[in-house]
Amino acid sequence: MIINTIIFIYFVQSLANYYGTAQPDIQQIIKLNFTQKVNSLIIKFYKRENDVLCLVSQNDLGLTKLSDLDLGYNPKGPEVYDYQSYKANSEYQLIQIAYVAMIYMKCFQLNQNQQQLISIEIYYSENQFIQGCTNDCDGYNYPEISNSICVSQQCHCLEGTFGQYCQFQSAQISSNILTTFTLDTHKWKYFQYQFSSIDINLFSQNVEEELYYSFVLKQNPQLKIPNLKESQKLISFNNIQQELKNQQTTVYVDVIYIGLYNNQSKSLNIQFKIITNDTEDESTFERNKIVIIVTGCVVGALLLFAFGLSALKSRQQRQFQQQIQEAIRRNLNQVHNLDQLQAQSPERQLPQINHKGFSLRFIKDHFKGHSYEKIIKAYPGLSQFEECVVCLEQMKKAATKQQKICSVTPCFHIFHCMCLEEWLLRQKNCPFCRTEYNRKKIIKDYPWLEVNTLRVNNTDSTYLSRMKNNQETVNESQIEFVKHQPEEQQQTNQMEVISEQ
Known part of the structure; x- marks a missing residue:
């Protein structure tokens, strides 16, 4: 049931928002229903005859003639067309424009002998129209998505595709390997070839057939494609060294797209091979x-x-x-x-x-334990300490309840409470920065940590301000203690120390 639902949703999303047909040399006017979700229109033409070019415009095309247009890979006038697909004699032509409520279409057919209707499909797209990235570089297959990407208004095509918006398929071909395939009438077959030597020969066993070849260097964006105007008849051996030299520029390129075109009215079974004189290729x-x-x-x-x-x-x-x-x-x-x-x-x-350190009672009275989360909530800057440097165990992700109880030294470094107790029983300094402590100073400055009130008494302390503002500072050379302490509490602590002694 779920699979059927997914298939149904995909089928519905794949449907065009408009279907229609157009007659050659006759203008078609289409009015569309406005919707806020539509940012652009993708118009797909399907033709059965050769030498057909379809135009789309926001202006009237009734008086427009094909001879009036300055055809090129980047249309300069108000008319928009798929010049590469036209030059490649592809079955499809794809155009994308920003959304308009009314569009004008006109298809020209050079061959007037047989005129057939041209199918039109219009898709509403939520994607913004980007000049140079028709259909988001996904070729003819709207609404299918490929992994080709648009960068800086240029299409970067997947391996095996090329063209202005990655609409053509190409097969990888290697040197000295015979390739056999069938080529339909008036169609192109494209190959991608990486060369190490420009001394390249194209070989075919279809010598008597009307088979033509053309090639272009790989570039980005790929504006030029193999075309009949720049093609040569493919004979038994064709050395393309001079042609390759003529096309090379200052930018080094070692990949070419080779196109083979069947100029006959029947399909051909073709055997094709690229022969190089570089004997070192295989070695x-x-x-x-x-x-x-x-x-x-x-x-x-x-x-x-x-x-x-x-x-x-x-x-x-x-x-x-x-x-x-x-x-x-x-x-x-x-x-x-x-x-x-x-x-x-x-x-x-x-x-x-x-002991060389403090007494256990003195430590428990002045280095009280609190939960790690409570301390970090009051002093976010201490979150940089996730492990106790004494035992190297976690405080933030403590494994036991005992390891979640931590103590903070006057120099504001945090440790497991039990680890700090053991340390201070043996020596009177900080395990992290080795700041020396004495009873008089600790009694005077206690308490330096106020977790319950979530505030810092000493507003002049730069170090404590950093702790409260979640700023990392573990290399403080001068440790600032809290200066203000109620006299009654100091006297109480002093009496406890005297009683211990």
Whole structure:
């Protein structure tokens, strides 16, 4: 059911908004219904006869004659037409114009012997019309979408397509390989060929047939295409060296589009080959293959070596982190056990651990823990610290609840609360910037972190302003502390320190 619905929607979207026919040399006037969703019109002509050119204009074309037009790849007058498709004698001609409510059409047919009706399809498009990028470089196949793109009002076509809006199909052809195909009457067959030597011969076994060739250099935009006016009859061997020299410019190009045209009233089975006198082509190709294989092996070996080093480094880093975490947990458990024993037996004198840092009570009172999210919400600038530099574990994406609890130093660096406690038990400095601390300074400046009030007391602090404004600054040489502290709280903290001593 879903597949049927998708097919139905695609079928509806593929339908033209207008169908009609036009007689050669007679003007057709079409009035369209206005809609705000329409930005441009895509007009597609389908003809069964040769030498037909269709014009579209906002002006009356009743008196216009084909001889009055200065035909070219870029129309200069009010009339718009698909000159490349006309020169290629294509079944289709495609024109895109900005939306207008009334358009005038007129198709000219040079061959007056058999005049047949020309089919017209008009599609409403929501895309803006871009000069030089008809149908958004998707060729005749509206509303199908290809991957060709429009850049600076020029079409950059996919491999296998070329033309002003990528409307022609081309087949890749290599040197000294015979290609067999059928070519319909009065039709073109296009090939793309990349050459290394200009000494090129075109070979065909259809010597007695009315078969013509023409070629052009690849360019962007591709305004010129193979055409009958510049074509030559294809005989057994055709050396195109001189013609290629005449077409070359100061810009180096090594790709040509070769067109073969059947000028007979019947289809032809053609055998065609490009022959080059450069005997080094195949050996060069073989050498290039060897170079590519060797280069691939070297690159693969280097990638494998780099992967091995990365895996070894990651393993060593994990082992180091595990050792640090184990040491932190062991020391913290020892300290907590001693505190519990002291609380249970106050009269008992327990051996004191010889720390070079602060006491655990002092650390817990002045380096309080808060959730990482709460700290970052108050001080967005601290979001640059995602890992604890002590244990190298995540704070932002913490794996456990304990790792989500963090503490901030007076120099405004953030760590896991348990990691900072373990660090400050051993030394009186910041694990990140090594700023030295002392009890007097910490007591004076406490609290330097105010998470609950979401504000900074010291408005003169450049560093704290950066933290609040989410500006990265991890290389501060001078650390500014909060200057203002209520005297009552200072006295309370000082009394706690005296009681500890």
